[in-house]
Amino acid sequence: MLEVANLEVVYNDVVLVLRGLSLEVRDGQIVALLGANGAGKTTTLRAITGLLDIHEGDITKGSVTLAGERIDGKDPSDIVRMGIAQVMEGRRVFAEMTVDENLRTGAVTNNDAASVKGAYERVMEMFPVLAKRRKDQAGFLSGGEQQMLAIGRALMAAPKLLILDEPSLGLAPLLVQQIRDIIVDINKQGTSVLLIEQNANMALSIADFGYIMEVGKVVMDGDPQKLLSDEDVQEFYLGLHGEGERKSFREVKHYKRRKRWLS
Amino acid sequence: MDAVVVVAQVAGAGGAEKFINALSSGLALGAIYAILALGFVIIFKATQVVNFAHGALAAVGAYFTVYFATVLNVPGRFLEFLPYTAQWILSAALAVLATAVVGMIVERITIRPMIGEPLFAVAMITLGLDLIIRTVTNDFMGNQARGLNDPWGADIVEIGLLRVAKTQIVTMIVAVVAMLLLAWFFRSRMGIAMRATAFDQEAAMAQGISVGKVFAVAWAIGAALAAIGGIFSSMAPRASAGLTPFTALIVFRAFPAVIVGGLDSVTGAIVGGLLIGMAEVFAGTYLATVSWLGVGFSGIVPWLFMMLILLVKPYGLFGTEEIRRV
Numbered sequence: 001m002l003e004v005a006n007l008e009v010v011y012n013d014v015v016l017v018l019r020g021l022s023l024e025v026r027d028g029q030i031v032a033l034l035g036a037n038g039a040g041k042t043t044t045l046r047a048i049t050g051l052l053d054i055h056e057g058d059i060t061k062g063s064v065t066l067a068g069e070r071i072d073g074k075d076p077s078d079i080v081r082m083g084i085a086q087v088m089e090g091r092r093v094f095a096e097m098t099v100d101e102n103l104r105t106g107a108v109t110n111n112d113a114a115s116v117k118g119a120y121e122r123v124m125e126m127f128p129v130l131a132k133r134r135k136d137q138a139g140f141l142s143g144g145e146q147q148m149l150a151i152g153r154a155l156m157a158a159p160k161l162l163i164l165d166e167p168s169l170g171l172a173p174l175l176v177q178q179i180r181d182i183i184v185d186i187n188k189q190g191t192s193v194l195l196i197e198q199n200a201n202m203a204l205s206i207a208d209f210g211y212i213m214e215v216g217k218v219v220m221d222g223d224p225q226k227l228l229s230d231e232d233v234q235e236f237y238l239g240l241h242g243e244g245e246r247k248s249f250r251e252v253k254h255y256k257r258r259k260r261w262l263s
Numbered sequence: 264m265d266a267v268v269v270v271a272q273v274a275g276a277g278g279a280e281k282f283i284n285a286l287s288s289g290l291a292l293g294a295i296y297a298i299l300a301l302g303f304v305i306i307f308k309a310t311q312v313v314n315f316a317h318g319a320l321a322a323v324g325a326y327f328t329v330y331f332a333t334v335l336n337v338p339g340r341f342l343e344f345l346p347y348t349a350q351w352i353l354s355a356a357l358a359v360l361a362t363a364v365v366g367m368i369v370e371r372i373t374i375r376p377m378i379g380e381p382l383f384a385v386a387m388i389t390l391g392l393d394l395i396i397r398t399v400t401n402d403f404m405g406n407q408a409r410g411l412n413d414p415w416g417a418d419i420v421e422i423g424l425l426r427v428a429k430t431q432i433v434t435m436i437v438a439v440v441a442m443l444l445l446a447w448f449f450r451s452r453m454g455i456a457m458r459a460t461a462f463d464q465e466a467a468m469a470q471g472i473s474v475g476k477v478f479a480v481a482w483a484i485g486a487a488l489a490a491i492g493g494i495f496s497s498m499a500p501r502a503s504a505g506l507t508p509f510t511a512l513i514v515f516r517a518f519p520a521v522i523v524g525g526l527d528s529v530t531g532a533i534v535g536g537l538l539i540g541m542a543e544v545f546a547g548t549y550l551a552t553v554s555w556l557g558v559g560f561s562g563i564v565p566w567l568f569m570m571l572i573l574l575v576k577p578y579g580l581f582g583t584e585e586i587r588r589v
Binding site for chain 1: 379452455456458459462463464465466467468469470471472473
């Protein structure tokens, strides 16, 4: 449904951040996009959702298509209306507003009162914590609750594709598991998911397909099992040594091993 | 306030009457300031733009009222069966709407292209707009005072000791209605979108909120409130002659209200407006006889009051305090 082809993004006319990135999310899939800091994951998200403009970024080459229709260059609100919702990195809930009001901001593009109500009830069912704190200011929620609010807010738009940017960031391991289960749940209810993560273990454990990007392009893709068993992924993303043992820092010799990215 | 009561008692005979009348006209003036401050704050909160053209928009609102009510007689000429009061109110409402449209046009042409540019540059643009709009309005209006022909004129209602101008009662009613409407608006879909945009513009865009639409609505509401403020400040007892080229300057007297309330607080604008209005009227009532203060001391009281407040609370009474680690 979502297809990103040969995308090139430049910030401030000089900083080349994406260098021909291509990826695809098929209907009903969970796709993981992994990469280290500065690989261009968030830029990819901005390019898809139309938020590059306010960061002085431009798509200079390539295209983004949703179900066959070009969406690069469209307004963010149009893109949301076409069915792509996002959960931004760092949650970004409206701290001064109540939980209910936060959820209502997610539904601004939806003019059909009945479907807004339906989405609201679904969110309340999925996140009992939010249902308990509906009238509380979002700023007083805990980090995990805020993350759930951010996800719930995105779901209020009843999206066909949900993009999550580092939903596990700064959360305790137990909460990360909970968020992971929620993502699986959302996917089961018929929403495709593009999961942008640094936490490779978590992302690959639920994904149908995975991409690994480095300095602005995809260096490896494939089945999550294949990625998990790859020596380089294990070493650089899972922190394991080739044989699955913990690595001893005495043996670290940078010049000995180079990433090969043979896929 | 206690101090003022003491002064009122010291004033002796007629003290209570003097006090009550000062209180009511202070509230009425405060209501005008509150409305003007509200418009200013809404534009600032939603768009981060300090709108120096607010006074010009106020004058435009009053001018439209003059034009619709006395020159064109719309919509009154189509509705002659209505009493004059109703006809005039409709003209004024039309003027407020027209000013809102002017506000939207101004936003579209001069502010929208500047999104993302330094706020200082945008503020300078509004300063230029203030001059342009005032010049154009004055050109149409001429230099002489133009009466609004409002149905209340200089009529006064007496309730016991209280003698209050009808226009002041109307001012207070309109202010309360405007505030209730605003309170409702901030809970509506557009209002929530506006609050979200004010809090975090990018996150608001990510939800599909059209920031351009929010800006346009904010300017429309701000301009409409400016127009209401402008209309009431061109009426008796504020200005017995009506609208003059100096009407636009009223906003400079409402500016302390904005600062006292805290630039970005809606509640602050209302409280600040009332406080400043009261301070000005009470100073005019009780300090006019203190000869060494000179004539017109009440005119600078709002500014003195503002400085005092800022000494204690640098972000105003309700402003968001900037938290900085040192």
